Amino acid sequence: MNITKKLLFTALVASFTLSLYSCKTKKLVAKPAPAPVEKPAPVEEKKPAPAPEKEPEKPAPVEKPNFNLDNIQFEFNSFVLKTSSFSILDKAVSEMKKSPETKFILNGYSSAEGTPEHNMQLSVDRANAVKSYFVNAGLNGTNFTVVGHGEKNPVSNNNSEEGRIINRRTEIKVQN
8 A cells, every 4th residue: 555655646746747847838049139239429518508597486376275165964863974075075174284273163053853952962963073074184173163053044944855955064164
Protein backbone atom coordinates (compact mmCIF):
# COMPACT_ATOMS: atom_id res chain seq x y z
CA MET A 1 0.00 0.00 0.00
CA ASN A 2 2.85 2.32 0.87
CA ILE A 3 4.50 1.68 -2.49
CA THR A 4 1.24 2.45 -4.29
CA LYS A 5 1.00 5.80 -2.54
CA LYS A 6 4.58 6.65 -3.48
CA LEU A 7 4.00 5.72 -7.11
CA LEU A 8 0.75 7.65 -7.23
CA PHE A 9 2.40 10.69 -5.65
CA THR A 10 5.33 10.50 -8.08
CA ALA A 11 2.96 10.21 -11.05
CA LEU A 12 0.96 13.17 -9.80
CA VAL A 13 4.07 15.34 -9.39
CA ALA A 14 5.33 14.31 -12.83
CA SER A 15 2.03 15.14 -14.55
CA PHE A 16 1.87 18.46 -12.74
CA THR A 17 5.42 19.33 -13.81
CA LEU A 18 4.69 18.39 -17.43
CA SER A 19 1.54 20.46 -17.49
CA LEU A 20 3.47 23.48 -16.21
CA TYR A 21 6.06 23.16 -18.95
CA SER A 22 3.44 22.66 -21.65
CA CYS A 23 1.62 25.83 -20.59
CA LYS A 24 4.76 27.91 -20.49
CA THR A 25 4.73 30.88 -22.84
CA LYS A 26 7.04 30.83 -25.81
CA LYS A 27 10.35 32.60 -25.60
CA LEU A 28 10.43 36.09 -27.00
CA VAL A 29 12.27 36.56 -30.25
CA ALA A 30 15.18 38.93 -29.93
CA LYS A 31 14.23 42.34 -31.26
CA PRO A 32 16.67 44.16 -33.51
CA ALA A 33 18.41 47.13 -31.96
CA PRO A 34 16.89 50.47 -33.01
CA ALA A 35 18.79 52.44 -35.62
CA PRO A 36 21.03 55.10 -34.08
CA VAL A 37 19.62 58.60 -34.24
CA GLU A 38 21.95 61.44 -34.95
CA LYS A 39 21.84 64.28 -32.48
CA PRO A 40 21.28 67.66 -34.07
CA ALA A 41 24.02 70.21 -33.80
CA PRO A 42 23.57 72.55 -30.86
CA VAL A 43 21.73 75.71 -31.78
CA GLU A 44 22.47 78.98 -30.08
CA GLU A 45 19.62 79.88 -27.83
CA LYS A 46 18.25 83.36 -28.11
CA LYS A 47 17.91 85.20 -24.86
CA PRO A 48 14.31 86.11 -24.15
CA ALA A 49 13.43 89.76 -24.19
CA PRO A 50 12.85 91.18 -20.74
CA ALA A 51 9.23 90.86 -19.74
CA PRO A 52 7.29 94.11 -19.59
CA GLU A 53 6.63 95.27 -16.07
CA LYS A 54 3.22 94.21 -14.85
CA GLU A 55 0.94 96.25 -12.70
CA PRO A 56 0.62 94.87 -9.20
CA GLU A 57 -2.13 92.29 -9.14
CA LYS A 58 -5.27 93.34 -7.40
CA PRO A 59 -6.69 90.75 -5.01
CA ALA A 60 -9.69 88.94 -6.37
CA PRO A 61 -12.91 90.43 -5.03
CA VAL A 62 -14.16 88.40 -2.10
CA GLU A 63 -17.52 86.94 -2.91
CA LYS A 64 -20.10 87.71 -0.26
CA PRO A 65 -21.84 84.65 1.13
CA ASN A 66 -25.40 84.01 0.02
CA PHE A 67 -27.50 82.96 2.99
CA ASN A 68 -30.83 83.08 1.13
CA LEU A 69 -31.48 79.36 1.15
CA ASP A 70 -34.56 77.28 0.47
CA ASN A 71 -36.47 75.55 3.23
CA ILE A 72 -35.01 72.38 4.66
CA GLN A 73 -37.70 69.67 4.65
CA PHE A 74 -38.40 66.72 6.99
CA GLU A 75 -40.33 63.47 7.00
CA PHE A 76 -43.81 63.34 8.56
CA ASN A 77 -43.84 63.38 12.39
CA SER A 78 -40.05 63.12 12.43
CA PHE A 79 -36.88 65.17 12.62
CA VAL A 80 -35.23 63.00 9.95
CA LEU A 81 -34.04 65.18 7.07
CA LYS A 82 -35.39 64.45 3.61
CA THR A 83 -32.62 63.45 1.20
CA SER A 84 -33.64 66.33 -1.06
CA SER A 85 -32.49 68.69 1.71
CA PHE A 86 -28.88 67.47 1.68
CA SER A 87 -27.91 69.54 -1.37
CA ILE A 88 -29.41 72.65 0.26
CA LEU A 89 -27.53 71.94 3.49
CA ASP A 90 -24.27 71.35 1.62
CA LYS A 91 -24.69 74.69 -0.15
CA ALA A 92 -25.40 76.32 3.23
CA VAL A 93 -22.21 74.81 4.67
CA SER A 94 -20.07 76.14 1.81
CA GLU A 95 -21.62 79.61 2.15
CA MET A 96 -21.22 79.61 5.95
CA LYS A 97 -17.55 78.67 5.66
CA LYS A 98 -17.00 81.90 3.68
CA SER A 99 -17.99 83.85 6.78
CA PRO A 100 -17.13 81.72 9.83
CA GLU A 101 -17.85 84.47 12.36
CA THR A 102 -21.50 84.96 11.29
CA LYS A 103 -24.15 83.86 13.78
CA PHE A 104 -27.33 82.11 12.64
CA ILE A 105 -30.78 81.32 13.98
CA LEU A 106 -32.22 77.93 13.01
CA ASN A 107 -36.02 78.26 13.10
CA GLY A 108 -37.79 74.88 13.26
CA TYR A 109 -41.44 74.45 12.28
CA SER A 110 -44.02 71.67 12.09
CA SER A 111 -47.35 71.17 10.36
CA ALA A 112 -50.62 71.48 12.30
CA GLU A 113 -51.04 67.75 12.91
CA GLY A 114 -50.57 66.65 16.52
CA THR A 115 -50.73 68.44 19.83
CA PRO A 116 -49.15 71.88 20.24
CA GLU A 117 -46.67 70.47 22.79
CA HIS A 118 -45.62 67.67 20.42
CA ASN A 119 -45.30 70.07 17.49
CA MET A 120 -43.18 72.48 19.57
CA GLN A 121 -40.79 69.68 20.59
CA LEU A 122 -40.69 68.37 17.02
CA SER A 123 -39.79 71.82 15.66
CA VAL A 124 -36.93 72.13 18.17
CA ASP A 125 -35.70 68.64 17.24
CA ARG A 126 -35.78 69.59 13.55
CA ALA A 127 -33.70 72.72 14.13
CA ASN A 128 -31.26 70.65 16.22
CA ALA A 129 -30.99 68.08 13.40
CA VAL A 130 -29.89 70.87 11.05
CA LYS A 131 -27.43 72.17 13.65
CA SER A 132 -25.97 68.64 14.00
CA TYR A 133 -25.55 68.44 10.23
CA PHE A 134 -23.65 71.74 10.24
CA VAL A 135 -21.43 70.75 13.19
CA ASN A 136 -20.63 67.41 11.52
CA ALA A 137 -19.66 69.36 8.39
CA GLY A 138 -17.05 71.27 10.41
CA LEU A 139 -18.91 74.43 11.41
CA ASN A 140 -18.75 75.89 14.91
CA GLY A 141 -21.83 74.89 16.91
CA THR A 142 -21.73 78.09 18.98
CA ASN A 143 -22.65 80.07 15.84
CA PHE A 144 -26.15 78.56 15.84
CA THR A 145 -29.17 79.38 17.97
CA VAL A 146 -32.01 76.86 17.83
CA VAL A 147 -35.60 78.13 18.03
CA GLY A 148 -38.74 76.00 17.83
CA HIS A 149 -41.96 77.58 16.58
CA GLY A 150 -44.22 74.52 16.45
CA GLU A 151 -47.08 75.00 14.02
CA LYS A 152 -46.89 78.83 14.11
CA ASN A 153 -46.07 80.83 10.97
CA PRO A 154 -47.09 78.31 8.28
CA VAL A 155 -45.89 79.14 4.78
CA SER A 156 -48.66 77.08 3.21
CA ASN A 157 -52.18 75.91 4.01
CA ASN A 158 -52.32 73.01 6.52
CA ASN A 159 -55.57 71.73 4.93
CA SER A 160 -53.74 69.81 2.19
CA GLU A 161 -50.92 67.26 2.36
CA GLU A 162 -48.81 69.37 -0.04
CA GLY A 163 -49.18 72.37 2.28
CA ARG A 164 -48.32 70.33 5.38
CA ILE A 165 -45.18 68.97 3.68
CA ILE A 166 -43.98 72.53 3.00
CA ASN A 167 -44.70 73.56 6.61
CA ARG A 168 -42.41 70.79 8.01
CA ARG A 169 -39.23 72.79 7.70
CA THR A 170 -36.27 74.57 9.24
CA GLU A 171 -35.26 78.02 8.06
CA ILE A 172 -31.80 79.56 8.39
CA LYS A 173 -31.65 83.24 9.26
CA VAL A 174 -28.65 85.49 9.92
CA GLN A 175 -28.69 86.75 13.49
CA ASN A 176 -28.65 90.54 13.71
